[in-house]
Structures are given as structure tokens and as C-alpha cells.
Amino acid sequence: MILTERELIGIRRELHQIPEIGMEEFETQKKLISIIKSMNSKWLDFKTWKTATIVHLKGIDETYTIGYRTDIDGLPVTEETGLPFSSKNEGRMHACGHDIHMTVALGILSFFAEKQPGVNMTFIFQPAEENASGGKQLYESGALDHWMPDEIYAFHDNPGLKTGVIGCRQGTLFAGTCEIHATFTGKSGHAAFPHNANDMVVAGSYFVTQIQSIVSRNVDPIQSGVVTLGHFSAGTTGNVIAGKAQIDGTIRALTQEMNLLIQKRVRKIAESVAEAFECEVDLDLHQGGYYPVENNYETTKEFINYMSNTKDVVFEETKPAMTGEDFGFLLSKIPGTMFWLGVDSPYSLHSEYLAPKEGAIIKGVNAMTGYLKTRMKDISKNRENDSL
Template structure:
């Protein structure tokens, strides 16, 4: 039998207690494998790569494959929910709801382990979404090649939506992100003799102020972009001129074209400041696999149509968000759709108080299972 709602909730609570940082999800992988191997194995093929798990469900028609991806890692956050099934790993928590993501995926997989699909299905339990572009690593390693999906789907829980509500939109759902790490290196010296030093507080401050013009003067106002510098470190004491400055931040944009454009402007500004202040520059603009999550028009139209017109499902059109997700890399390679699953929490994603409502799990399983069944009839 497919896993029941109480069984799914029990699994979610087990997963919630063993959060692990990306590429270290050993207990999580073991629990997921244990659960999957209890299902009927008639149509299942399983393989692992590092801490990832791929499950291929052999369909009646072998000519097409639908993919479904879930992330499995957690965050370096100390849990403060007070729940009886709180994290057993100090300083780590499923504060982004990946325990919900995994449980929904297991619920959908358990149905198709019992009911052979008409097309092939590939379930991807992916590590390191939060910290190391796990989707890009997995794809680039070729681990998907044997069971490559023709189209792919994935969800993210949303604390602002009522439990079980499905949210989605055409176009970009999440922004693409890029880390900024700028290190300006000059010469320290006594505050009384500035002519003998090269002040990197001034250089760094110039970089901060110049960066503010990028979005306002380079990006179409109808489109969106964000450049935030959240860390500035320089100097040791007030009467010593700082010889270096470290500045860190993030870029967010709804298209890859604009993300790259902003990266280009950040680089040019940093290099110009380094030249103007006659200092050295170490600049790292690191995007990795965090591309914009750009939903495919065809798969998203089919998805939204099903969710809008199926009794028992509540659908809500959503706006793009500036949060990042490495599912964007997979969508740059494979047509597909990412969507929201409402979990109705007063606390935001990544909060130490984040506590999703578990009634969303079964609603999510039912909606996704129904959609895959419908999608298979359209493909065949």
C-alpha cells in the first residue's frame, strides 16, 4: 500500500530530527534508502552518488521520463521550535523545510511503486541545495545521464501560503543568485601619516557607494535585480589606517542575462576602484548552480491548468521571489516547473522557529500524484 498520512508524518518527524549540512547527509540518505527499500521493488531501480539517491520507476512506455526532484540537506541553524521531535544535531535544523520536501517525494514515490506509471519516472533525492550547488554537481557528474528526465518538477514549501495550497507562476519563480567576495589590499599605517599608507576603508566605502548605482542605472526598471553588501570588515583600531578591506554580498536577478550583467558591472567597478586607489584586488563572483528558476511555458501551463481545475486542490497564482534555489540549474538543462506548497507558518524560511503544518504533506502528495497521472495521459 502507498504510505498513509500517519506514516508520512512519522517519517517527516524522523527526518526532522537528523538534519545534516550539504554533502554530509549520511543519516538522511540511510533513512530514505531504508524507507524506499520497504516499497515493492518490481518497477524500481535505485542508485546512489555521494549522498544523493536516484530512483527510477520503469513505466509501461519506456520512451519518455518525467523527473521529480527533492532536496535533502539542512541549515546551520540552532532550532528553537520546542517541538518534541526537535533536531538531535546541535546547530543544525531543517529550517527551510526540506524534511517536508523529502516526505512529499517519498509519498509520491510510494504510490508509483504500487501502481506502474505509463511513462518512466526518475526521483532525485539531491544533496547540498543550500550550500554547494548540489543540483549542478549531480548533473555535471553525469549521474542522471542513464535516467535523464524529459521534463522535471520540484516544490518548495511556503510559510506564507495556507497549508496544502499549491502556488506557481509562469516565467521566473525564484531569482538567480551570485555571491560577491571582494578583498581590497592596500597598505596600513599610522593615522597621523596618511601619505605613507593606502587606506582601504576609503576604497571599500567607495566600492559600497558605487555598487548602489548598478540596479538603478543598468537594469530595466520593469525587471528586477538586487545587490546587497551585508559584510564589511576593515582595520583593527581607530588610529591605524586599514591596509585591507573585505566586503561580501549577494546579487539577485530574475533572469540569467541580468544576473550576468550585474556581475559584469560589479567586476568593472571593483577593478576601477582598485586602479584608482592603486591597490590590489581579489574578487570572487561565485554563482555556481544558483541560476534563476525559470519555469518552462509548456510544462507550467499544464501544471497550472491541472491545479486550477481539480476538485480538492486550492491553487494560488504567486509572484516571483528573490530567494535562490539551485533547481534553476536543472531547469536550465531540462524543461520543467517549480512550485510552492503552502505550510502556513508565522515564521519565515531559515528561521529557528520555522514549524510547517504537517497537514500540507498529504495534500501535496495527492496533488502531485494526480498531476503526474494526468501528465502521463497528455504525453501518451
């Protein structure tokens, strides 16, 4: 049975009440599996890996596979929306809209579980997008190997777009991110005898100020990059020279090449400061699977063409965003496209007040089922022509 809009909204509200942190989505997985089993399709199969659920639909043409990915985790945020279906898990909330993501995926899945797809489909209900590079973990586990997609799609809800609007662009949609964790270790001492100490407040401050030159002097002005240091901790009181400084921040860049360049400059600056101040530095640059979300040209061309020319779809070409998403890792391995789905909220992603408009759900389902049907026909036609 194809899930109705009413049923989908009910599912979304149930999922919204049980948000869980990455790799702990046990209740969420249980709920998803119960819905998937109820579809009772003879061409549907599924398996699990940790808290991930992978669903495979056997297509009429079994020589090609389209993938669809949704993330399933919540955030450590205390909900303040006041909704009657607010989170029941204290200190946890679907503040990034992954409940909307899952619900749209289930709607698409229910359609093709009822009407056999033209090619194989693999639906990936992926854990730990927010905190542990779940996409990278899943891919590298080998759990996808037997049902590996030839191309793949995903979306993220967007509070800044009107309800149901589809947003996309060629090239990079989201930036790649990399965490910065730097610890400078020198020698503490009495404030009256600085010559007997090695002050890490000063060393750390030099690191902070030198970092500011990376974007202004190393990044091509027509490209984009951000280096933000949001945490600096050193010392215990005003009359003791600090022997240690901890500095944490983030790198954002629209290409992996630029991200690696910025990482290289951060490392060089850290090492140079340590040498100049005769101290030690422990630098951890952690990117994990948070690569830039770089859309594939061919799949994105087909996607934009369909969405731009379909009567019931409102499409907008969007600008790249400096937010991060671990779907970038999957796109580095599998050609595909990520897009935005408008949910029209005055509150941003990760806000404790975020309340996406539920009217976006059925619009997202209809837009994607329509596109995927068209895409499958084109794939089959092209493969027939290639065999002639």
C-alpha cells in the first residue's frame, strides 16, 4: 500500500517523538523496520548494519541500481517548540529535520514497493550523520557492497525555502568540514617571573592571529573558505602563567582540494608557532566523512531539468552553503545529487524551535517519485540504445 499524506504525517510525528543520537538510534530503527515490513512487497528485501537499515527493491531491469539515502539521527538539543508531539527523549530533538527526511524516504519507498521500479533501488536509512560520519562508516563496512548504487540521491530540509520548494545547483551544494583541535604545551609559572616559564596564552594567541591570514592570503578570492576558531582555553587564574592552551575550531571549504590546502596551512602555522615558542603542539585535524557535497554533473542536469519543467514542482536554483553533510563522502564514491526541500520555518536548522511545515512531505515524495520514474525510463532507454 502506498502511504497517504495523512499516514506520512502520522509517521513523521511518531519519529519526531523518539530522536536518538548517532549510533544509538535503536528505537528509530525498530520503528522504521516495522513500517518497512508492513509494505509486504515481493520484490523488497532489507538488512541491517548496526543502527542502519538498508532496503533493496528488485527492479524490472536488474543491471542498474539507483540509491536513495536518508539520515536518521537527532541532536543533543532540548526541544522548545511546544508541539503536542514533541520529543519524549529528554535532551534530544530532531532539530535538523531528519524526521522529515525519513518520512519522505518511506513515502518514496512505499510507492516503489507497490509499483515495481524500472531498475533496482537501494534505500539507505543511515545513522550518525551529525556526529560520527555514519555514511563513511557504512560504506567502508562493506554492508552496501551487494546492493551498491550506480547513482544516488538525498535531500536536506531547508527552513529558508517555502514549503515544498525543490532547491538544487550544479557543483557544490554544501561545504566540506574539518575540525581543528590544537593543544600547545609549554611551562607554567609565577606571573612575576615570566623568564622562568613558557607562556601558552601568548603562543596560542599567535596561532589564533596567524590563522586569520589563511583565507585572506592563501585562498583564491573567487573561491570560498572559512576558518573559525570558536574555543580558546588556557590558565586558571590571573597571576599564574599558563603552561597549556587548548584551541578548537572548524574549516569549511567548497571543494576537497581547498579543504586540504587550508588543513595544510593550519598544520604549518601550528608547527611554526611551536618552534618559535619552543613548546609542543598536538594538532588533530579531523575531517572524517564530511567532504564537500559536490553534485555530479550528469545526474544533476537530469534532476534540474525535470524539476524545472514539471508543472506541480516549484524549483529554485540555490547558492552553495557552508553547512556540512556527510553525504559528501558517498558522493565522492558514487555519482549523484543532493537537493534542498523547503519547509518554511523562521527558525534555523539545529534550533530548539525548529518546526518544519509538514505540507513539504507529500510534495517531496511526489517530486522524487516522479523524477525517479522518469530517470528509470531514460536509463533503460539509453542502455537499450547502447546495446544496439
